[in-house]
Amino acid sequence: MNLTLKIWRQPDAASAGAMHTYQLADVSEDMSFLEMLDVLNEQLNAEGEDPIAFDSDCREGICGMCGLMINGEAHGPEVTTTCQLHMRSFSDGETITIEPWRSDAFPVLKDLVVDRSAFDRIIQQGGFISVNTGSAPEAHSVPVPKDDADRAFNVATCIGCGACVAACPNGSASLFMGAKITHLGLLPQGQPERDERVVNMVAQHDHEGFGGCTNIGECTAACPKEIPLDVISQLNKDLRTAIRHGH
Amino acid sequence: MPDTVTATEASPTGTLDGDYDDAAGYYTPGTPLIDTKAPDGPIADRWQNRKFEARLVNPANRRKLSIIIVGTGLAGASAAATLGEAGYNVKTFCYQDSPRRAHSIAAQGGINAAKNYKEDGDSVHRLFYDTVKGGDYRSREDNVYRLAEVSTNIIDQCVAQGVPFAREYGGLLDNRSFGGVQVSRTFYARGQTGQQLLIGAYQALERQISAGTVSMHSRHEMLELVVADGKARGIIARDMITGEIQTHLADVVVLASGGYGNVFYLSTNAMGSNVTAAWRAHRKGAYMANPCYTQIHPTCIPVTGTHQSKLTLMSESLRNDGRIWVPKDQADCDKDPRDIPEEARDYYLERIYPAFGNLVPRDIASRAAKYQCDDGRGVGPEVDGVRRGVYLDFADAIERLGRDAVENKYGNLFDMYARITGEDPYTVPMRIYPAVHYVMGGLWVDYDLQSTIPGLFVTGEANFSDHGANRLGASALMQGLADGYFVLPHTIRDYLADGPFEPIAEDHPAVVEARESVQGRIEHFLTVNGERSVDSYHRELGNIMWEYCGMERTEDGLKKAIDLIRTLKDDFYRNVKVLGTAESLNQSLEKAGRVADFFELGELMCIDALNRRESCGGHFRGESQTEDGEALRHDDEFAYVSAWEWAGDDESNQMRAPVLHKEDLVYTAIEMKQRSYK
Ligand SMILES: Cc1cc2nc3c(=O)[nH]c(=O)nc-3n(C[C@H](O)[C@H](O)[C@H](O)COP(=O)(O)OP(=O)(O)OC[C@H]3O[C@@H](n4cnc5c(N)ncnc54)[C@H](O)[C@@H]3O)c2cc1C
Ligand code: SF4
Ligand code: FES
Numbered sequence: 073m074n075l076t077l078k079i080w081r082q083p084d085a086a087s088a089g090a091m092h093t094y095q096l097a098d099v100s101e102d103m104s105f106l107e108m109l110d111v112l113n114e115q116l117n118a119e120g121e122d123p124i125a126f127d128s129d130c131r132e133g134i135c136g137m138c139g140l141m142i143n144g145e146a147h148g149p150e151v152t153t154t155c156q157l158h159m160r161s162f163s164d165g166e167t168i169t170i171e172p173w174r175s176d177a178f179p180v181l182k183d184l185v186v187d188r189s190a191f192d193r194i195i196q197q198g199g200f201i202s203v204n205t206g207s208a209p210e211a212h213s214v215p216v217p218k219d220d221a222d223r224a225f226n227v228a229t230c231i232g233c234g235a236c237v238a239a240c241p242n243g244s245a246s247l248f249m250g251a252k253i254t255h256l257g258l259l260p261q262g263q264p265e266r267d268e269r270v271v272n273m274v275a276q277h278d279h280e281g282f283g284g285c286t287n288i289g290e291c292t293a294a295c296p297k298e299i300p301l302d303v304i305s306q307l308n309k310d311l312r313t314a315i316r317h318g319h
Numbered sequence: 320m321p322d323t324v325t326a327t328e329a330s331p332t333g334t335l336d337g338d339y340d341d342a343a344g345y346y347t348p349g350t351p352l353i354d355t356k357a358p359d360g361p362i363a364d365r366w367q368n369r370k371f372e373a374r375l376v377n378p379a380n381r382r383k384l385s386i387i388i389v390g391t392g393l394a395g396a397s398a399a400a401t402l403g404e405a406g407y408n409v410k411t412f413c414y415q416d417s418p419r420r421a422h423s424i425a426a427q428g429g430i431n432a433a434k435n436y437k438e439d440g441d442s443v444h445r446l447f448y449d450t451v452k453g454g455d456y457r458s459r460e461d462n463v464y465r466l467a468e469v470s471t472n473i474i475d476q477c478v479a480q481g482v483p484f485a486r487e488y489g490g491l492l493d494n495r496s497f498g499g500v501q502v503s504r505t506f507y508a509r510g511q512t513g514q515q516l517l518i519g520a521y522q523a524l525e526r527q528i529s530a531g532t533v534s535m536h537s538r539h540e541m542l543e544l545v546v547a548d549g550k551a552r553g554i555i556a557r558d559m560i561t562g563e564i565q566t567h568l569a570d571v572v573v574l575a576s577g578g579y580g581n582v583f584y585l586s587t588n589a590m591g592s593n594v595t596a597a598w599r600a601h602r603k604g605a606y607m608a609n610p611c612y613t614q615i616h617p618t619c620i621p622v623t624g625t626h627q628s629k630l631t632l633m634s635e636s637l638r639n640d641g642r643i644w645v646p647k648d649q650a651d652c653d654k655d656p657r658d659i660p661e662e663a664r665d666y667y668l669e670r671i672y673p674a675f676g677n678l679v680p681r682d683i684a685s686r687a688a689k690y691q692c693d694d695g696r697g698v699g700p701e702v703d704g705v706r707r708g709v710y711l712d713f714a715d716a717i718e719r720l721g722r723d724a725v726e727n728k729y730g731n732l733f734d735m736y737a738r739i740t741g742e743d744p745y746t747v748p749m750r751i752y753p754a755v756h757y758v759m760g761g762l763w764v765d766y767d768l769q770s771t772i773p774g775l776f777v778t779g780e781a782n783f784s785d786h787g788a789n790r791l792g793a794s795a796l797m798q799g800l801a802d803g804y805f806v807l808p809h810t811i812r813d814y815l816a817d818g819p820f821e822p823i824a825e826d827h828p829a830v831v832e833a834r835e836s837v838q839g840r841i842e843h844f845l846t847v848n849g850e851r852s853v854d855s856y857h858r859e860l861g862n863i864m865w866e867y868c869g870m871e872r873t874e875d876g877l878k879k880a881i882d883l884i885r886t887l888k889d890d891f892y893r894n895v896k897v898l899g900t901a902e903s904l905n906q907s908l909e910k911a912g913r914v915a916d917f918f919e920l921g922e923l924m925c926i927d928a929l930n931r932r933e934s935c936g937g938h939f940r941g942e943s944q945t946e947d948g949e950a951l952r953h954d955d956e957f958a959y960v961s962a963w964e965w966a967g968d969d970e971s972n973q974m975r976a977p978v979l980h981k982e983d984l985v986y987t988a989i990e991m992k993q994r995s996y997k
Contacts, residue, residue: 202520215490
């Protein structure tokens with residue numbers, strides 16, 4: 073198929089960006105969206121134009137490195153990661169608009185590449201269980217009910233891609249944060265630090281410039297791992313409890 | 320998959336006649352490697368003894384000691400977290416935007432541990448035995464024993480961190496049998512074990528970053544090792560956003576930079592996986608061991624066209640219920656498989672290996688698929704004139720078990736397949752083909768995980784020691800975490816007990832040399848301004864490697880490959896086209912450096928494969944097979960690790976004949992046996 077691609081180009085964080093238009097012919101529907109961009113980059117390179125920078129690594133939908141706004145939707149029209157989106161989801165002659173994640177907390181570094189290190193800094197504020205290596209008790213000494221373990225797994229599948237933030241009109245990272253709070257909060261190991269964890273993570277979230285959650289639900293609709301909206305209720309509940317406990 | 324299971328066990332067979340040094344002229348013989356520094360005594364006591372003998376570092380002195388760790392996968396993140404907790408001053412690096420994205424995240428199946436929770440006869444000794452045997456007796460006994468020994472602590476550690484492993488209704492951990500092993504010793508978190516383990520290690524790492532013991536440098540690529548006065552003392556890294564070339568110095572350097580399967584261009588590895596960190600260390604004196612050992616996985620989604628950038632693995636569990644076949648007649652290959660009647664299908668694995676059928680080990684299944692396609696009976700789209708795919712058919716299973724049961728078991732894999740191929744595997748047979756998956760070779764390390772450069776330690780997939788010629792399922796994750804949480808922290812303290820070392824200045828000749836080498840290479844790539852893109856070279860190199868150093872290797876093929884690589888590399892240095900600048904995010908420039916190192920590694924892999932005129936594990940030499948086409952090992956001639964020393968390069972960028980040092984493999988706790996699956 074033949075496509076018209078409108079792509080955000082921005083040389084670096086400090087420069088202004090603009091949309092550029094490219095024509096690409098002979099796109100096969102078996103290509104992934106990123107392979108389509110690879111092909112465009114080969115074409116640009118041959119023409120002497122700087123290839124378009126975009127992030128990806130595993131290309132299997134698990135590392136969370138890729139992420140583009142495609143026709144205004146985070147990761148494009150399907151509920152999946154950008155690397156697992158294939159060109160058969162588009163049609164011949166289509167015009168596709170491609171932009172980076174847009175959020176104050178995710179500054180653009182170049183073209184389609186953004187800085188998501190704010191997510192790591194949120195985790196640094198308590199998104200862990202404090203256990204030093206070598207001091208762990210025998211694994212079977214703490215049983216975990218299967219339902220809790222399964223649910224903890226379901227929310228622990230968050231890949232930290234940032235689509236929830238990009239999709240949210242408020243630029244909130246509540247789904248991402250709620251997934252971690254819920255994961256650790258469901259396990260007996262996570263209880264001792266539970267109050268402190270939620271208070272500190274939320275404080276960091278606000279400090280990074282993410283917006284507040286007004287329960288619009290765009291986040292969960294865009295999430296490639298289908299993290300459910302109720303992790304945000306859990307987040308709010310944990311926060312209220314922590315405050316009640318005097319944190 | 321039954322990597323380890325033998326239907327019958329014969330004694331080692333085969334001797335070689337006369338002069339057979341195929342690699343003569345391609346390398347220089349060197350002195351043998353004798354001391355691996357493994358302690359003496361009964362194998363079960365060696366690690367305890369080593370830990371006791373390793374000198375201690377006073378807690379107050381630890382913060383004066385600095386450690387650089389390159390890589391934040393399971394091996395690097397676990398080491399960084401543990402060494403940070405111990406109070407050392409740790410600096411870590413990764414090329415992704417966050418340590419959580421390391422390639423370890425993609426591992427699906429699970430992680431082994433000798434917990435014997437099922438009381439089914441498992442033990443440390445049995446895990447050790449299975450692993451050595453699965454590696455076709457080409458791994459190092461002491462290291463593997465230790466791996467099995469600490470495996471149980473890994474599970475405790477991960478559970479305490481909150482890793483949501485699968486559990487039974489009673490709340491205890493569930494296990495499954497994996498890789499055809501007879502005992503259930505694999506711990507798993509659905510098909511995402513690697514992700515959950517890495518998130519655990521990542522969280523432990525982030526905790527230390529917040530505590531100030533570890534500083535994280537993401538989007539930084541190590542491009543050179545600094546070796547001063549005979550010791551590894553630092554790295555040269557490029558900030559991938561600003562292009563700044565930075566010098567980072569320390570008392571000791573750890574490489575946890577993963578495997579190099581991307582030398583084949585197409586593989587199941589992440590796009591950025593590379594050999595550069597290890598290769599730069601190799602060029603500075605670290606030996607590269609068994610580089611030709613490559614694990615090829617039989618159940619990947621086949622290539623569909625020349626645009627393809629990577630291959631996707633599908634869990635091997637599919638072979639439990641799927642039947643593998645190709646049309647008997649070439650003329651049927653482009654037909655709809657549903658229109659090909661039963662009698663026109665060749666269920667070749669069931670035909671050739673009636674005892675194991677579709678469950679033969681990875682290397683056998685992979686090779687058999689290649690033979691069918693080479694024979695012109697492959698299916699699926701033609702790429703470069705050949706169809707490279709075989710059917711994995713679930714029609715029988717669906718009829719026998721019902722669609723619901725199949726969906727329950729394999730639903731997520733079927734969905735993934737449908738998404739990538741656009742075909743419905745419930746109604747049309749899946750297509751699969753082998754792909755490069757993991758490398759068993761890597762930098763040579765002693766029992767302490769120290770390379771031949773003092774002060775340079777290597778962990779995880781980047782080292783060579785634990786997997787031999789063939790890796791068992793669920794063992795790489797175990798190795799990464801064993802190295803990082805439990806082994807390295809003890810062995811590195813013995814080295815650090817001599818520190819802090821004399822500080823070295825930024826104008827030390829070794830630092831200056833390393834920086835200049837990085838700058839020189841970057842400048843070169845940006846000024847060639849030739850005709851061809853980096854990717855086009857990488858793809859061509861990958862084709863050569865796959866064709867001649869892939870599933871089957873022969874003397875002629877390997878010699879041809881070496882010539883082709885040398886010519887292509889020469890062209891690369893004169894004709895590559897890298898646009899953009901050095902002072903900004905420049906992905907073509909990053910790739911150019913990696914591909915340059917892949918050229919040299921690729922040549923060494925071919926030389927190593929040429930030297931090893933035997934078939935073992937993932938290494939199949941056409942010249943060494945039994946009468947019925949099975950792999951034939953030669954323990955009398957090749958029970959050694961080949962450790963290659965860099966011999967420099969010449970004016971035209973071609974490498975000089977490397978030096979081969981052999982480490983004899985001695986088994987005291989285990990007897991070598993030949994495997995057979997017929
Ligand atoms: C699809 C797939 C499925 C698998 N399934 C299983 C399984 O079920 N069980 C199992 O045991 N194993 C499995 N494996 C193998 C296993 O995942 C890997 O061998 C293991 O995770 C490697 O871990 P590592 O820490 O050594 O390296 P990696 O996780 O690859 O980490 C490498 C790190 O080094 C960094 N790095 C590399 N080069 C540089 C540089 N030059 N500068 C700076 N940083 C650098 C990277 O950023 C990264 O942080 C699987 C592998 C694949 C591909
Ligand atoms: S919650 Fe979903 S969308 Fe948000 S970072 Fe996690 S996986 Fe991505
Ligand atoms: S590249 Fe890893 S999730 Fe897309």
